[in-house]
Structure formats: C-alpha cells, structure tokens
Amino acid sequence: MHIVVCMKQVPDSAQIRVHPVTNTIMRQGVPTIINPYDLFALEEALRLRDRLGGEVTVLTMGPPMAEESLRKALTFGADRAVLLTDRAFAGSDTLATSFALAAALNKISQEFGEPPIVFTGKQTIDGDTAQVGPGIAKRLGLNQLTYVARIADLDPAAGTITVERRAEGGLQVLQTRLPVLITMLEGVNEIRRGSLDDAYRAARAQVVRWSAADAGITELARCGLKGSPTIVKKVFAPQGRAEKVRQVPTADRSADELAIDVIAAIFRTQPPLEDDLLRFAAGQ
Amino acid sequence: MSDAPPNAPKPPAAGRAGTKRELPERFKAYRHVWVAIECEHGVVHPVSLELLGEGRKLADKRGVDLAGVVLAGDSLTAAQTAAAAFEHGADLVYTVTAPILAHYRNETYTRAMTDLVNAHQPEILLLGATNLGRDLAGSVATTLQTGLTADCTELAIDDEGSLAATRPTFGGSLLCTILTLNYRPQMATVRPRVMAMPAREPGRWGRIVEHPLDLSEEDVVTKVLRFIADRESDKAQLAYADIVVAGGLGLRSAENFQLVRALAEVLGGDYGGSRPLVQKGWITADRQIGQTGKTIRPKLYIAAGISGAIQHRVGVEGADTIVAINTDPNAPIFDFAHLGVVADAIELLPALTRAFQAHLSVNRLAG
Numbered sequence: 001m002h003i004v005v006c007m008k009q010v011p012d013s014a015q016i017r018v019h020p021v022t023n024t025i026m027r028q029g030v031p032t033i034i035n036p037y038d039l040f041a042l043e044e045a046l047r048l049r050d051r052l053g054g055e056v057t058v059l060t061m062g063p064p065m066a067e068e069s070l071r072k073a074l075t076f077g078a079d080r081a082v083l084l085t086d087r088a089f090a091g092s093d094t095l096a097t098s099f100a101l102a103a104a105l106n107k108i109s110q111e112f113g114e115p116p117i118v119f120t121g122k123q124t125i126d127g128d129t130a131q132v133g134p135g136i137a138k139r140l141g142l143n144q145l146t147y148v149a150r151i152a153d154l155d156p157a158a159g160t161i162t163v164e165r166r167a168e169g170g171l172q173v174l175q176t177r178l179p180v181l182i183t184m185l186e187g188v189n190e191i192r193r194g195s196l197d198d199a200y201r202a203a204r205a206q207v208v209r210w211s212a213a214d215a216g217i218t219e220l221a222r223c224g225l226k227g228s229p230t231i232v233k234k235v236f237a238p239q240g241r242a243e244k245v246r247q248v249p250t251a252d253r254s255a256d257e258l259a260i261d262v263i264a265a266i267f268r269t270q271p272p273l274e275d276d277l278l279r280f281a282a283g284q
Numbered sequence: 285m286s287d288a289p290p291n292a293p294k295p296p297a298a299g300r301a302g303t304k305r306e307l308p309e310r311f312k313a314y315r316h317v318w319v320a321i322e323c324e325h326g327v328v329h330p331v332s333l334e335l336l337g338e339g340r341k342l343a344d345k346r347g348v349d350l351a352g353v354v355l356a357g358d359s360l361t362a363a364q365t366a367a368a369a370f371e372h373g374a375d376l377v378y379t380v381t382a383p384i385l386a387h388y389r390n391e392t393y394t395r396a397m398t399d400l401v402n403a404h405q406p407e408i409l410l411l412g413a414t415n416l417g418r419d420l421a422g423s424v425a426t427t428l429q430t431g432l433t434a435d436c437t438e439l440a441i442d443d444e445g446s447l448a449a450t451r452p453t454f455g456g457s458l459l460c461t462i463l464t465l466n467y468r469p470q471m472a473t474v475r476p477r478v479m480a481m482p483a484r485e486p487g488r489w490g491r492i493v494e495h496p497l498d499l500s501e502e503d504v505v506t507k508v509l510r511f512i513a514d515r516e517s518d519k520a521q522l523a524y525a526d527i528v529v530a531g532g533l534g535l536r537s538a539e540n541f542q543l544v545r546a547l548a549e550v551l552g553g554d555y556g557g558s559r560p561l562v563q564k565g566w567i568t569a570d571r572q573i574g575q576t577g578k579t580i581r582p583k584l585y586i587a588a589g590i591s592g593a594i595q596h597r598v599g600v601e602g603a604d605t606i607v608a609i610n611t612d613p614n615a616p617i618f619d620f621a622h623l624g625v626v627a628d629a630i631e632l633l634p635a636l637t638r639a640f641q642a643h644l645s646v647n648r649l650a651g
C-alpha cells in the first residue's frame with residue numbers, strides 16, 4: 001500500500017525571540033525542525049507499511065532548504081521524499097497551501113501510485129490552523145478523518161477503514177471507505193529511531209523536487225499570496241498589563257505564616273471568592 | 285483523485301486576491317453575522333454561547349442581524365439549541381434538522397453548512413475551535429474557497445467594515461490581525477473560554493428559519509459505529525473550573541506535583557500544568573494549560589513553579605485573579621500575575637492547603 005505523509009518544516013518556535021526594541025521577530029539562526037505533530041503521522045504511516053507492505057512517501061511544500069527535514073524523514077524510514085518548491089508558493093495561506101499540496105498529491109498518484117491513505121499532522125506549530133488537512137481532503141474528495149487517536153481496523157482489499165476519532169467528551173468510532181485523509185492526534189505513538197541502513201539510504205537518496213509546473217499547476221493565481229483570500233494586516237507584540245503585580249512580603253515569614261498572608265491577600269483582591277469557598281466547604 | 289468539491293463556487297477570476305478592497309459583485313448581497321451553535325449529545329457547547337456574545341457586538345457594529353446556525357438530528361434538540369441561542373443574543377436561528385445530523389460527521393455537516401451559506405449568504409461565520417468546529421470550518425472554507433482565521437483571540441470590525449481577526453503567531457510570541465478582503469463569508473474560529481460568556485436573558489426569543497437537507501444516509505460514506513464516552517473522572521473540566529491550581533517545572537518531580545492536586549481538592553477546583561509536565565508524563569495532555577493546551581478563565585488561578593512563558597500566558601490571561609508562586613523575582617509570570625509570592629512552592633503549597641482547610645473549617649463553624 002502506498003501512503004503519503006504531508007509534513008512541514010517549521011522554525012523551532014521555542015527558540016524564536018522577539019527583538020525587545022523593534023518588536024520584530026529575530027529569525028536569524030533559529031533552527032528548523034519537522035513540525036512535531038507530523039511525526040505522529042509519519043510513525044503511524046511507517047507502522048502500517050511495516051504491517052501491510054508498500055511504501056511511504058513524504059511530501060513537503062517549502063523553500064529549497066526544507067529538503068533537510070525530508071532527509072530526516074528518510075532516516076526514520078520513509079521510502080521516498082518529494083519537495084514541492086517554487087517562488088510562486090511564497091506567502092501561501094491555508095487555502096493556497098492545500099491547493100498546491102492537492103496538486104502535488106495528484107502528481108504523486110500518477111507517478112508513484114494512488115495512495116489510499118494520506119496523512120497530515122493535527123496542526124503546525126507555526127501556522128496552528130489545523131486546516132490544511134481538511135483542505136486537502138475536500139479538494140481531492142478524500143474521506144476526512146481528523147484527530148484520529150487509533151486506527152482500529154484497515155482492510156485494503158475491502159477498501160474500508162475504522163478509526164477512533166477524538167471528539168468532545170469521548171471517542172467516535174468511525175468507519176469509512178478508502179481513500180482517506182487522516183490527521184493524526186498527538187501523543188498516540190512515538191517516532192522510531194531510524195536504523196543505520198535507513199541513515200545510509202537517506203544520505204544517498206535523491207529527493208524528488210517539483211516546481212509548480214512540474215506538479216501540473218497551471219493556475220498560478222491560486223497559489224501563494226495571489227491565491228490566498230486572507231491577508232495579514234499587522235503583526236504586533238502583546239501588550240503588558242498596566243496594573244503592576246502586588247508582591248506579598250515574604251521576609252521573616254514561615255511557610256505557614258506566609259500562607260495565611262496569601263489567603264488574606266486573595267480574599268482582599270476578590271471578596272466574593274471567600275463566600276464561594278465557604279459555600280463549597282459547607283456543601284462537602 | 286479529482287479537484288472539484290461539490291458546492292464549490294466558480295473559481296474567482298485571476299488577479300491579486302486580497303489586495304483590493306472592492307468586493308466582487310457576487311458577494312455584495314452577503315450580510316449578517318452567523319454563529320454555528322455546536323450541540324453534541326444534547327449539550328450545547330458553551331463556546332458557541334461565548335461566540336454569540338462576541339457576534340452580537342460585531343452585528344451591532346455592522347448594523348446587521350446575529351443568527352445562530354443549528355444543525356440537529358431531531359426537532360427537540362433543534363428547538364432546545366435554538367432557545368439557548370436566542371437567550372444568548374441571536375436575532376434569528378437557521379435550523380437544519382435531519383436524522384443523519386444526529387452525530388457529527390464531516391460530510392453531512394459540511395454539506396448542510398455550505399448549503400445554508402449559499403442560500404442565505406452571511407458576511408461573517410464564526411465557529412468554536414473545538415475538534416468539531418475545526419474539522420467543519422476547514423472543510424466549509426475550502427468548499428466555499430474563502431478565508432478562515434483559526435484560534436482568534438480578538439474579533440473586531442475595522443474602519444472599512446471588514447472583520448479584523450487577531451490571533452497569536454510565531455509560537456505565541458506575537459499577535460497578528462488578519463483580514464479576508466474579497467471573499468465571503470469571512471470565517472473565524474475561537475477557542476473555548478477566550479471570549480466572555482454573555483448574560484442569559486431567559487425567555488428572549490426570535491425567528492426560526494428551517495432549511496431542508498437534500499441528503500440521505502445512503503449517500504453518506506462515513507458511518508458512526510459507536511461513541512465511547514470519556515470516563516467521568518477523565519473529563520477534565522479544567523476550561524470551565526472556577527478555581528485552577530497549576531504547577532510547572534519548578535516543582536521538580538511528579539511526586540511534588542501531588543501538592544498541586546491536594547490544594548486544588550481543598551478548594552474544590554481543578555488542576556493543570558505547563559507543557560513540559562505533559563512531555564515528562566507528570567500530567568496528561570488534557571491538563572495542559574496554554575496556547576497548545578486549554579484556555580482557562582477561572583476566578584482564581586494559582587501558578588506554582590511556572591515561569592510564565594508567552595505560550596502559557598495566553599491561556600490564563602482571562603483569569604480574574606492570578607497568584608504566582610516562584611523563587612525567581614524576575615520570572616516573567618510576575619509581569620501578568622495580580623498577586624506575587626517569591627517563595628519555594630514546594631513548601632508553600634502544603635502550607636496553603638493547610639491554611640485554606642483551617643480557614644474554611646473555622647469559618648464554617650463560626651457561620
């Protein structure tokens with residue numbers, strides 16, 4: 001079975017700093033990583049391949065340097081990597097991103113065989129929209145399974161799949177027909193350590209590199225900034241609170257004395273809270 | 285694989301989308317503000333009511349109506365959900381009632397919602413950023429080929445009448461304001477507890493517009509086999525708790541985290557933590573507070589051994605009173621806490637538990 005995993009290279013946002021004076025992002029030297037949520041999708045895909053045979057293709061749209069994260073995915077054991085890269089994609093919002101990825105997926109189908117399952121992560125840590133997956137599904141007419149916690153059953157011959165999907169207040173057990181798009185929930189597996197063989201293979205592997213034209217995209221107006229209905233009007237830093245913190249004095253107080261001071265300070269700040277708590281205590 | 289979702293509009297004429305303010309002719313009739321009212325298993329999700337509060341302000345600013353959208357499996361659920369929408373500010377409610385809508389499915393809900401939008405043409409459509417809302421919003425926006433801004437923290441109408449949707453960006457270090465200029469509806473999702481709950485006006489009522497759904501179960505590929513409800517004890521009520529006590533890496537061990545739980549219990553509150561604790565396995569993911577966890581709006585938030593990184597801050601800023609306990613007087617949490625205590629949380633937490641216990645029992649006896 002052929003499985004495609006969409007992954008994005010993202011800046012390690014834990015290491016992004018905002019310039020204290022100009023309030024602009026200091027991007028220089030920020031290392032990039034594979035979007036952490038996408039690793040759960042990749043691991044799930046690799047497990048299915050190990051169990052059922054077939055191939056895993058990883059697909060990224062991004063600048064040329066995104067090849068790095070594709071190579072990383074090959075070291076984990078992916079079989080093929082496709083980089084969709086073109087100036088025309090710069091400034092894509094989620095709609096333009098899912099348009100371009102859908103086109104690349106069509107091309108992947110033609111070149112390497114139609115994938116019954118396309119995976120994405122739950123969301124990216126730089127975009128955070130969780131929309132690219134549903135966008136791809138809708139464009140390609142794939143049945144959409146988001147927030148999947150577990151693949152309970154997969155029958156490629158019958159063309160059916162059953163999954164447990166995280167919903168409000170519980171898990172929905174859903175059965176649908178292949179082909180599907182799955183967005184994988186976080187924390188449901190752990191990415192493997194690649195084997196030495198995979199590392200060798202990854203070092204020598206050729207990453208497939210497609211431009212917009214290579215992926216068969218003729219409508220450039222639907223890509224990048226042009227194809228994005230949303231525009232960023234402004235970017236700004238969150239405002240500090242005007243009111244200053246009130247420190248509870250701690251000098252020469254034991255923990256127990258301090259606790260009494262803290263409680264008094266809380267009730268002084270918000271008197272109704274004391275009544276709420278007494279009512280709760282009385283109800284016990 | 286093909287590229288023609290049903291219900292899609294004609295592709296827009298080539299041109300620089302988003303750079304012109306002039307709305308294409310076909311969108312000029314789009315008016316009114318809509319809020320999707322999420323109802324699963326007979327319960328209206330509070331985020332939908334919070335959105336009605338916000339939607340009311342947008343509608344008033346635009347001088348248009350506020351409508352709730354109710355997709356329901358039966359007419360009783362539809363009526364009850366509509367009533368909740370009216371009581372929280374809706375002028376009218378669009379309902380689509382059909383047995384195949386009893387459980388959420390992407391296919392059926394996307395179809396019902398896009399049908400409604402195409403028929404009644406709203407200028408703004410808001411959804412809760414729940415699992416359901418995000419799943420639905422992404423499909424609806426792609427089908428309609430319009431813009432969608434996810435996880436907004438602020439919604440406003442700008443000088444030219446467009447929806448200005450503000451959301452965190454760059455891992456929460458900055459905020460950005462996003463516009464959808466020449467497409468309609470302008471769509472946005474907002475996470476639970478980010479907006480305040482509007483006051484309920486019992487008995488408030490409005491007009492109901494019923495819309496048919498031309499779709500039968502045989503047409504729907506995806507089947508709901510079962511629903512496995514979370515165990516009551518697993519259901520973290522964190523987002524809606526009045527009192528939340530949380531711990532961070534400053535607690536140093538999973539054992540010490542029990543001090544947080546003990547205090548929460550005495551206060552009848554809930555507990556949570558910063559993201560590293562989830563990564564370390566001290567708490568489960570549904571207990572994480574912050575940008576990639578839960579947003580909370582309690583009356584009292586006690587943060588022990590949490591530095592107050594921006595990603596944590598955005599999840600707790602709506603709390604009425606924030607008490608920070610941290611050994612480092614320069615910790616960023618003191619930039620947004622109301623009360624600060626520069627102290628060792630490992631000692632102060634049990635002392636607080638004892639002191640609260642004593643305070644509550646003494647006053648109860650006195651009362």
Ligand SMILES: Cc1cc2nc3c(=O)[nH]c(=O)nc-3n(C[C@H](O)[C@H](O)[C@H](O)COP(=O)(O)OP(=O)(O)OC[C@H]3O[C@@H](n4cnc5c(N)ncnc54)[C@H](O)[C@@H]3O)c2cc1C
Nearest residue numbers: 014532533534558559574575576577589590591611612629
């Ligand atoms: C994309 C992204 C999303 C994120 N989302 C979230 C999120 O949703 N929620 C979240 O919380 N984080 C999130 N983070 C992580 C965030 O950036 C911080 O790393 C994290 O909040 C820090 O956790 P902490 O405060 O527990 O630990 P630290 O930053 O290590 O702080 C520990 C604090 O404890 C204090 N301390 C030490 N000993 C004691 C003691 N004995 N008593 C009292 N205080 C003590 C220290 O002075 C310090 O301030 C996210 C990061 C990224 C990149």
Ligand SMILES: Nc1ncnc2c1ncn2[C@@H]1O[C@H](COP(=O)(O)O)[C@@H](O)[C@H]1O
Nearest residue numbers: 006061120121123124127129130131132
């Ligand atoms: N540029 C991209 N290239 C490949 N996959 C992507 C890209 N952007 C988003 N995705 C996929 O879509 C998911 C959701 O992204 P987002 O909508 O940005 O939160 C991610 O977890 C990825 O799997």
